[in-house]
Amino acid sequence: MGIPDPREEFYRLQLSSSQARMSEGNLSPDEEKDLKKFIKKQPSKAKDIAKCSHVIAISMKRKADPEKIMPEWEEIAAVACAVQNAHIVACQLGVAAYWSSGGTEGPLATKAVRELLDLEEGDRCLGIMYVGMADEATWERNQERASRGSIDDKVSWL
Secondary structure, three states, rough: OOOOOOOOOOOEEEEEEHHHHHHHOOOHHHHHHHHHHHHHHHHHHHHHHHOOOOOEEEEOOOOEEEOOOOOOHHHHHHHHHHHHHHHHHHHHOEEEEEEEEEOOOOOHHHHHHHHHHHOOOEEEEEEEEEEEEEOOHHHHHHHHHHOOHHHOOOOOOO
């Protein structure tokens, strides 16, 4: 069994204050058009985006080496692990966070978004993490729902 190289960092997290980025005049015409298209396709997201203090573009930097090709799914899994770690830290700090794939084959794959995120050939935007502070009642309600069952129900020794 191989040990992953700890120097391999496939994730790219690009942060932006949602109010600063999405307020009038801070988006290019193409970005504005893509954002409107994204919100039109997912109208429920518009209200949620407005509540966020920050949005984080989650991208995968493809590092396939011709001599030792790493499968894309392993790079995607590495990004997911980084996002999970960010999510755990956010929860520990009492910050609400949500990772949405946001149309990785649609709105997030457009030329304008790829240019905005400086994605090269093979790189992929895997979604958006919405970050903000939940009101206390919502936070408590969601913490109650988030309780997990016993690990014994999910793990078995062979």
